[in-house]
Amino acid sequence: MTSKAAKKQAPRKTESDHLKRDDHLRQEHIATAAYYKAQARGFAHGHELQDWLQAEAEYEARKKHG
Numbered sequence: 195m196t197s198k199a200a201k202k203q204a205p206r207k208t209e210s211d212h213l214k215r216d217d218h219l220r221q222e223h224i225a226t227a228a229y230y231k232a233q234a235r236g237f238a239h240g241h242e243l244q245d246w247l248q249a250e251a252e253y254e255a256r257k258k259h260g
Contacts, residue, residue, distance in 0.1 A: 224249045 227249035228242075235241065 220253065224253050227252065 228245040231245040231249060
């Protein structure tokens, strides 16, 4: 049996948890940037993938260059 104190300890953060958080933040930033790109061109249909890919490339470039 485990003690009550052991049950109350917070779970340890794993590398996987950090990667999930980082991926979530990455997706959030890219989605926001893609939204603003779509907004800037009046939300014309047919450019969603282009907006996403451009936002993703810009995010990766910023991340690479600090």
